[in-house]
Amino acid sequence: MTDVSDRQQLSYIAAQAADARVNLEIESEGMTLNLGPQHPATHGTLRIIVRLDGEQVIKADPVMGYMHRGYEKLTEVRSYPQVTALVNRIDWLGSFANEVPFILAAEKLMEVEAPPRAQWIRTLLFEMSRIANVVLFLGDMAVQVGAVTPVFFAFRDREHILNQMEAVTGGRFHPNFDRIGGLKDDLPKGWVDETRQVMKKMRRFCDEIETLVMGNEIFQARTRGIGIIPADVGLSYGLSGANIRGSGVDHDLRRDNPCGLVHDQIDWKVWTHPDGDSFSRFWVRLQEVRESTLMVDQLLSDIPAGPIMAKVPKIIKVPAGEAYVETENPLGAMGYYIVSKGDLVPFRVKIRSASFSNVSITPWLLQGVYVPDIISILGSLYFILGDIDR
Amino acid sequence: MMTLAELAYWQSTSLRVVGGFAAVLLMAGTLVYLHLFKLVSFMQSRLGPMETGPYGSLQLLAEVGKFLQKEDIFPRKADRFVFAAAPFVVLMSTFLLVVVVPGGPDAWFIDSDLGIYLAMAVSSVSVIGILMAGWGSANKYSLMGGLRATGQLIAYELPLILAVVGVVIQAGTMNMQGIVLAQADGEIFGWGAIGNPFILTQFVGLVVFLIAMQAELTQSPFDMPVAESELVTGYMTEYSGMRFLLFFIGEFATAGVFSAIAAVLFLGGWYVPGIDSDSNAFNVIGPLVMLGKVVFVSFLVFWARFTFPRFREDQLQRLAWKFLIPIALVNIVATGILKVAF
Numbered sequence: 001m002t003d004v005s006d007r008q009q010l011s012y013i014a015a016q017a018a019d020a021r022v023n024l025e026i027e028s029e030g031m032t033l034n035l036g037p038q039h040p041a042t043h044g045t046l047r048i049i050v051r052l053d054g055e056q057v058i059k060a061d062p063v064m065g066y067m068h069r070g071y072e073k074l075t076e077v078r079s080y081p082q083v084t085a086l087v088n089r090i091d092w093l094g095s096f097a098n099e100v101p102f103i104l105a106a107e108k109l110m111e112v113e114a115p116p117r118a119q120w121i122r123t124l125l126f127e128m129s130r131i132a133n134v135v136l137f138l139g140d141m142a143v144q145v146g147a148v149t150p151v152f153f154a155f156r157d158r159e160h161i162l163n164q165m166e167a168v169t170g171g172r173f174h175p176n177f178d179r180i181g182g183l184k185d186d187l188p189k190g191w192v193d194e195t196r197q198v199m200k201k202m203r204r205f206c207d208e209i210e211t212l213v214m215g216n217e218i219f220q221a222r223t224r225g226i227g228i229i230p231a232d233v234g235l236s237y238g239l240s241g242a243n244i245r246g247s248g249v250d251h252d253l254r255r256d257n258p259c260g261l262v263h264d265q266i267d268w269k270v271w272t273h274p275d276g277d278s279f280s281r282f283w284v285r286l287q288e289v290r291e292s293t294l295m296v297d298q299l300l301s302d303i304p305a306g307p308i309m310a311k312v313p314k315i316i317k318v319p320a321g322e323a324y325v326e327t328e329n330p331l332g333a334m335g336y337y338i339v340s341k342g343d344l345v346p347f348r349v350k351i352r353s354a355s356f357s358n359v360s361i362t363p364w365l366l367q368g369v370y371v372p373d374i375i376s377i378l379g380s381l382y383f384i385l386g387d388i389d390r
Numbered sequence: 391m392m393t394l395a396e397l398a399y400w401q402s403t404s405l406r407v408v409g410g411f412a413a414v415l416l417m418a419g420t421l422v423y424l425h426l427f428k429l430v431s432f433m434q435s436r437l438g439p440m441e442t443g444p445y446g447s448l449q450l451l452a453e454v455g456k457f458l459q460k461e462d463i464f465p466r467k468a469d470r471f472v473f474a475a476a477p478f479v480v481l482m483s484t485f486l487l488v489v490v491v492p493g494g495p496d497a498w499f500i501d502s503d504l505g506i507y508l509a510m511a512v513s514s515v516s517v518i519g520i521l522m523a524g525w526g527s528a529n530k531y532s533l534m535g536g537l538r539a540t541g542q543l544i545a546y547e548l549p550l551i552l553a554v555v556g557v558v559i560q561a562g563t564m565n566m567q568g569i570v571l572a573q574a575d576g577e578i579f580g581w582g583a584i585g586n587p588f589i590l591t592q593f594v595g596l597v598v599f600l601i602a603m604q605a606e607l608t609q610s611p612f613d614m615p616v617a618e619s620e621l622v623t624g625y626m627t628e629y630s631g632m633r634f635l636l637f638f639i640g641e642f643a644t645a646g647v648f649s650a651i652a653a654v655l656f657l658g659g660w661y662v663p664g665i666d667s668d669s670n671a672f673n674v675i676g677p678l679v680m681l682g683k684v685v686f687v688s689f690l691v692f693w694a695r696f697t698f699p700r701f702r703e704d705q706l707q708r709l710a711w712k713f714l715i716p717i718a719l720v721n722i723v724a725t726g727i728l729k730v731a732f
Contacts, residue, residue, distance in 0.1 A: 033530050041619050055703065146610050146700030152434035171553050218611050218699045321464070328572045371534065375620040 006390040030058060032168030035370075037066045041144060048362065050374065057374060060366035062359055067389040075349040080106050080180060080316050083346070087249065087336075090353060091387040094133030094330040096125045096165065099178035102336045102349075104179050104260040105325040107110055109340055110320045117306045118182035123179070123261045124299045125168065126327075127292045128195075132161040133330035134242075134289050137382045138206075141282055142213045144379030145222045150213050157205040160198040167191055180316055182309035192300050199293040206290045214279075214286060220376045223279035227377035228367055230276060237364070238357035241332025242288060243381060246281035248274040253328035261327065266298045278380035285382070297358060331355050331387055355387035397687045402509045406489075406499050413488050417640050417684060419450050423693040424685060426642070433696055442595050457638075460631035465528050468628065472526035476637035477629070479519030483633035484640055486512035487647045492567045494660050494676030495668060505566035506558065506708035509651055510551050513606065516644065520615070520625050523637075527628040535624020538606060538703055539615035546605035546612070552718035553599035556592050556725040557655045570659035580714040587658040594721045596656045598714050600690060605706065607641070609691055611698035612706055 045066035051059040071090065075083050087102050088095040100122060107113065114122065139154025162172045167188050169175035177184050213219055229239065231247045244251055249290035252270040254263040271287040273280035320342040326335030334355025339348040358381050365381075366374055397405070427449060431438030439446030464470055489499040490509045502508055517540055524536015558564055561572035576586025589596055605612035616624040626637050653659060660676030672679075701709065 031530060040622060142699060146613060146617065146619065147696075147698060148610075149430075149434050149696050154437065156435050159732055212697075213699075216699060216707075221705055222699060222702060370702065370704075372614065372620055372700075374615070 026296045030054075030345075035374065037063075043140075043383065046359065046383070046385060046388065048366075048374070048378075050366070050371075052371065055371045056205075057366050057369050057371070060363050060374070062362045064356070064359065064388050067385045069386075069390065071390045072349055075346055077345060079344045080318060080346065083349070084178055085174070085176045087351070088176055088385060090390055091133065091329065091331055091334075091352065091384050092173060093136055093384060094129035094148075095171075095173055096129040096169070096175045096177060097133070097327070097329045098334065100177070100261070101125055101177045101327045101329070101334055102338075104327070105179055105323045105336045105338045106316075106318055107260065108323040108325060109321050109338060110180065110312070110316075111319075112310050112312055113300055114182045115307050115310055117186075117305045118261075118308045118310070119260060119262050120299060120303050121168075121183055121308065122178065123189060123263060124296060125165065125175070126261060127174050127295050127299070128161055128165060130330040131289055132158055132165070134292075135161070135202070136287050137285055138209045138213070138282075138289065139384075141376075141379045143210075144217070145219055145373050147213065147216075147219070150209060153205065153208060153212075155199055160201055164191065164195050164198055167194075177308065179312075181305070181312035186308050187303075189339065192303070195300055196297060199296050202293045203290060205289055206286060206313045208295075209286060214282065220279060222372075223277065223282060223380065224374055225277050225279075226373050227278045227369065227380060228276045229361065229365060234276070234361070235363065237361040239332070239361060240357065241328065241330075241380075242284045242353050243279055243332060243358050245270065245272045246284045247276035248272050253326055253333055257326065259325060259327075262276070262299075266295055268295050268298075278376055281380045281382070315344070317342060318346070326352065329354060331382065331384060332358060336385075351390055353387045353390060355383035355385075356390075359383050359388055391432060409497075410499060413483055413491070413493075413637070414573060414643045414647070415648075417681070418643035420681065420685065421642045421646050421688050421692075422452055423447060425688060429689065429692060430696050433693075443695060457631055457635035460634075462631045463628070463631060464615050465628050466527035469526040469528065472522045473628070474633070476519050476523035476526055476625075477633045477640065479522060480516045480640040481519075483512055483515035483519065484643045484647055487516065487644070487651070490566050491647065491654060491680070492570060492648045492659060493677075493680050494657045494673040495567075497660075497673050497676055498567060499566055501565070503563070503565045503568075506554055506564050506569070506651070506655070509566075510547075510554060513550075513648075514543070516549060517641070518647075523629070524625040527625065529538070529628050531621045532625045532627045532672065535615045535617070535621045536629070538621075539625060541703070542605055542608065542612065542615060542706060545707055546602045546714075547596035548607060548618055549598050549714035549718050550602040552715060552722060553595045553602060554655060554716075556595040556721050557588050559590060559592060559722070559729055566654050566659070570654055570661055573658040574661040575656070585658060585661060585663060587656065589656045592656060592721070592725070594717060595725075596652070598718045599652055599655070600687075603652060604691060604694060605710070607645050607648060607691065609645070609695040611694065611700050613695075613700050614703050614706060617700060646684055647689055648690065649684045650680060652687045653680060657683050657687070659683075723729075 002259050009389050022386050030051055030053040033050045033052050037045040047063040048059045071086050074086055084099040087098045090098045135158045137153050139151035142150035162358060165175060166172045167175035209321040214304060229247045231249050234244050234247045250270055250272050255270055268291055273284050320339040320340055322339050324335055324337040326333050334354055335352040337350040338346050341347045365377060393609050421666050427438045439449035442448040442452050464473060487509055490505045492498040520539045521536045524532045561569045573587050574585045578586050629637060660672055660680050665671055
């Protein structure tokens with residue numbers, strides 16, 4: 001009996017000492033504000049320990065892992081086709097895009113190639129999930145700086161995209177549609193015309209956001225010159241996606257590394273903005289949604305005929321080897337490193353997700369800003385908790 | 391017909407208390423239903439409450455019932471007395487404000503010659519309540535919200551008062567009833583058909599007043615103190631149940647009362663053109679006219695609230711000190727010169 005209580009006492013002392021060490025590191029003069037894990041601006045459970053002097057930030061430490069779901073480990077006990085159902089949930093707003101790099105990496109190992117029609121539709125859904133994802137950012141960023149209405153418009157118009165996704169895949173949030181060697185199914189009848197109409201609606205939504213949010217003087221005052229990321233700093237922290245394009249770096253994996261997708265066969269443009277502040281990140285994302293709707297229009301107009309599934313065995317065994325495929329997902333570069341030992345299940349899967357790197361810049365970026373700007377900067381970095389913690 | 395003055399003291403006092411509660415609660419309810427439930431829903435392309443009563447009109451009762459059932463939570467480290475008292479202090483300022491607003495020639499609570507002066511003075515009482523809530527909650531977010539609110543309310547008190555001064559100069563009285571009559575009986579270059587609502591001559595004052603009012607009410611774009619997305623509603627974070635309801639009523643009732651003051655100062659109060667201003671009819675239709683004008687002014691408030699993003703603390707201070715106060719001062723000088731000239 002005494003043993004147990006002694007042990008309890010010791011572990012209690014150890015815990016206290018650990019806490020004190022943390023407190024020594026973080027707390028000195030000023031106030032320590034615990035931003036999260038339960039905080040509306042953190043989109044879930046990101047925790048940022050902020051040391052404040054008045055309202056100015058002296059030090060900010062992001063604490064990640066509150067939503068860790070262990071997908072990398074879980075993949076080791078799932079067969080390859082089952083993994084897509086898991087990785088869907090990483091970036092839950094643009095979930096189809098999560099499946100693509102994994103499937104591409106597996107295809108690379110198996111040395112199969114999806115037929116052109118499958119590649120084409122894959123690219124189509126990939127871009128649509130980008131729209132579904134970034135549209136929500138456009139509304140959400142307005143909420144972060146205090147305007148509540150645009151996010152309702154975002155949800156309203158995102159609904160159209162989700163309906164189209166549902167019509168093809170049967171799932172609104174988690175399509176689980178991609179297969180090694182192709183796709184589960186073909187497009188339904190009449191879908192192409194409907195989607196064209198939806199793209200028109202999305203462009204109208206972009207115009208609306210441009211006037212309602214981006215043109216607003218208060219929004220500009222809150223975001224211009226706030227949270228500036230110079231290109232070299234951004235690159236050294238491994239930023240990707242619109243965050244790095246907002247700093248003027250012309251980097252887009254869709255153009256630079258078009259593996260398995262057909263972005264190189266259509267006509268589009270990579271948008272960059274030289275300023276590197278919160279506003280430029282917003283601006284780049286808005287232009288990208290517009291560009292994506294135009295891309296979808298092009299993709300819709302010449303989908304090649306043919307099968308949607310290559311010849312693959314019923315039971316998928318991936319030959320031994322390693323492969324890494326990275327694609328330009330809605331949040332930034334996302335990659336899967338698959339190590340196979342020739343089994344039914346992967347031996348190891350490493351997931352490189354964009355938000356993890358994007359959030360890691362916060363200690364550098366939040367130094368010296370004011371509390372209201374923490375929120376607008378975090379909003380403009382646009383992370384999704386599932387994508388950080390996996 | 392008996393007037394209020396002929397009643398016994400206890401009778402007239404109880405009438406006024408009932409009237410005061412009705413004026414505050416009914417107005418708050420009207421604004422919550424019309425604006426928070428419906429107007430905003432239409433702006434955000436949704437329907438708002440539809441199930442409780444026709445067009446969701448009983449939703450308000452459901453909400454009140456919900457709040458009354460909730461547990462009254464005190465944070466462990468809270469300063470219990472201060473924490474408990476704060477919502478009442480905030481609501482008290484609303485009730486003190488409403489007493490100066492006249493609803494008709496004889497329908498008034500107090501007929502003070504210091505009317506608008508009193509209103510401007512007691513409107514600052516809410517600052518104390520908000521600071522009490524922020525401090526008493528023992529929560530860092532609440533404290534920051536309370537301090538931000540204090541800084542903001544003090545900064546915007548000044549343009550608010552300065553905007554009123556123009557009206558007072560033009561009406562020649564601080565009595566709210568007198569201001570209404572000055573507008574009702576006024577003439578525009580000898581043409582008196584619609585009286586002289588001060589929105590025409592004091593338009594600059596009205597704009598300054600509305601902006602400062604928005605800030606006093608801590609509504610977006612000046613909602614930095616309650617900032618849902620960063621301070622998690624600031625000084626209200628720790629409140630639940632009935633006390634939160636009091637804050638909520640206070641927020642909307644104060645919006646209504648400030649709109650009523652704006653209506654009295656700039657839109658002619660209970661007066662509508664076409665009826666003689668001494669007519670007894672105004673004792674009946676006056677309050678309804680006031681309600682209509684209140685709904686209109688508060689519509690502007692909520693329209694702005696649900697459209698604009700919020701200013702940062704330093705930006706809203708800059709707006710007050712660098713723009714609103716100089717404009718209001720120029721307005722006062724111009725009004726004074728024109729008053730003397732004509």
